[in-house]
Amino acid sequence: xxxxxxxxxxxxxxxxxxxxxxxxxxxxxxxxxxxxxxxxxxxxxxxxxxxxxxxxxxxxxxxxxxxxxxxxxxxxxxxxxxxxxxxxxxxxxxxxxxxxxxxxxxxxxxxxxxxxxxxxxxxxxxxxxxx
Amino acid sequence: xxxxxxxxxxxxxxxxxxxxxxxxxxxxxxxxxxxxxxxxxxxxxxxxxxxxxxxxxxxxxxxxxxxxxxxxxxxxxxxxxxxxxxxxxxxxxxxxxxxxxxxxxxxxxxxxxxxxxxxxxxxxxxxxxxx
DNA sequence: TATGGTACTATCATAGATGTAAGTAATGAG
DNA sequence: CTCATTACTTACATCTATGATAGTACCATA
Numbered sequence: 001x002x003x004x005x006x007x008x009x010x011x012x013x014x015x016x017x018x019x020x021x022x023x024x025x026x027x028x029x030x031x032x033x034x035x036x037x038x039x040x041x042x043x044x045x046x047x048x049x050x051x052x053x054x055x056x057x058x059x060x061x062x063x064x065x066x067x068x069x070x071x072x073x074x075x076x077x078x079x080x081x082x083x084x085x086x087x088x089x090x091x092x093x094x095x096x097x098x099x100x101x102x103x104x105x106x107x108x109x110x111x112x113x114x115x116x117x118x119x120x121x122x123x124x125x126x127x128x129x130x131x
Numbered sequence: 132x133x134x135x136x137x138x139x140x141x142x143x144x145x146x147x148x149x150x151x152x153x154x155x156x157x158x159x160x161x162x163x164x165x166x167x168x169x170x171x172x173x174x175x176x177x178x179x180x181x182x183x184x185x186x187x188x189x190x191x192x193x194x195x196x197x198x199x200x201x202x203x204x205x206x207x208x209x210x211x212x213x214x215x216x217x218x219x220x221x222x223x224x225x226x227x228x229x230x231x232x233x234x235x236x237x238x239x240x241x242x243x244x245x246x247x248x249x250x251x252x253x254x255x256x257x258x259x260x261x262x
Numbered sequence: 263t264a265t266g267g268t269a270c271t272a273t274c275a276t277a278g279a280t281g282t283a284a285g286t287a288a289t290g291a292g
Numbered sequence: 293c294t295c296a297t298t299a300c301t302t303a304c305a306t307c308t309a310t311g312a313t314a315g316t317a318c319c320a321t322a
Contacts, residue, residue, distance in 0.1 A: 018170065018235070018238050019166060019167050019170045019238075021237075021238040021239070021241035021242040021245070022166050022170070022234055022235075022237055022238035022241060023166055023167070023241075024241045024245060025237045025238060025240055025241030025244070026160060026161070026166055026237065028241075028244075029157060030157075030161060031309085032309080032310075035150060035153050035154050035157055036150050036154070039146055039149065039150045039153070040146065043146075047268090047269090048268075048269055048270080049267095049268065049269075052269095059310085059311065059312075059313095060269080060270070060271095061270090061271085061272095061310085061311075061312085061313095062309095062310065062311075063270095064269080064270065064271080065309090065310090074244070074247075074248050074251075080269095083268095084267090084268085084317095084318050084319045084320070085266085085267045085268040085269080085318075085319080085320085086267090086268050086269055086270080086317090086318075087268075087269090088268085088269065088270090094247075095240075095243075095244045095247060095248075098240060098243075098244075099240055099244075102233065102236050102237055102240055103153055104149075104153075105233050105236070106152075106153055106156045106157065106233055106237075107149050107150075107152040107153035107156060108152070109156055109226075109229060109230055109233055110152035110153060110154075110155045110156030110157075110159075111152040112226075112229075113156070113159075113205070113226045113229075113230075114152070114155060116205075116225075116226060117205050117226075120205075162279085163279080163280075178298090178299090179298075179299055179300080180297095180298065180299075183299095190280085190281065190282075191299080191300070191301095192280085192281075192282085192300090192301085192302095193279095193280065193281080194300095195299080195300060195301080196279090196280085211299095214298095215287090215288050215289045215290075215297090215298085216288080216289075216290090216296085216297045216298040216299080217287090217288080217297090217298050217299055217300080218298075218299090219298085219299065219300090
């Protein structure tokens with residue numbers, strides 16, 4: 001693989017294309033509740049009401065909106081059973097499952113980064129940080 | 132490592148703690164321009180004006196705001212030189228650099244996910260999607 | 263007929279993110 | 293003295309995400 005000049009249009013384009021996919025991916029996990037929902041679904045299918053119970057602070061409206069957005073983004077699959085009272089199950093799609101390890105890494109990074117930050121802050125300013 | 136009952140509080144807590152770090156990490160890369168800026172800084176230091184040139188569609192205001200947020204989040208380091216006209220350089224911190232490979236993976240996932248989606252859509256609905 | 267459970271939907275209100283346009287400090291060049 | 297340069301800041305407008313609250317369809321059950 002030959003090295004591309006950093007000033008070439010090609011080089012800029014490569015960066016830009018990469019950005020695009022990253023931004024596309026990031027936008028799919030951007031919602032305030034998306035990762036929480038994702039996390040709860042990693043262990044298997046859950047009904048709407050079960051999700052609501054596990055995420056007590058979410059409103060039904062937001063849960064609906066987020067699940068729809070995630071369905072739209074092909075992260076979750078929604079299965080409706082023609083029963084009364086209604087039963088709807090949500091599960092991660094294949095893509096959703098493939099995202100999990102990356103999110104896990106992101107979480108690891110977050111953990112370390114948070115530690116590093118707090119260490120540096122307390123080292124330089126000797127302040128205790130909330131959270 | 133013994134298996135934890137899925138119904139135990141401990142199990143729920145483990146999920147929740149993991150969530151926290153992920154959400155913390157996600158919030159740091161959440162800005163509309165954060166990843167774009169990150170991307171351009173992976174190749175080295177850049178001045179404010181250079182970043183602006185490389186991201187023609189960003190306004191000065193947004194560039195400032197995002198950079199400040201990234202500085203606040205310890206993703207970038209800001210160096211001011213006492214010159215006139217002023218010179219300010221931005222570069223990724225160690226944490227910012229460590230985030231790069233994960234973002235790269237995220238981009239890879241995004242690329243594949245986008246492909247899969249389009250393939251499935253065109254397969255079932257035979258529609259051409261405007262991206 | 264009245265009630266309950268499930269998974270929503272509709273409406274209104276607010277907070278936060280982003281965009282537009284203009285202005286600023288400092289100083290060297292002319 | 294005037295102007296250009298750089299990295300901003302300020303004020304205002306708008307757009308999007310989130311929140312609070314109430315209402316709905318369906319039918320089994322009492």
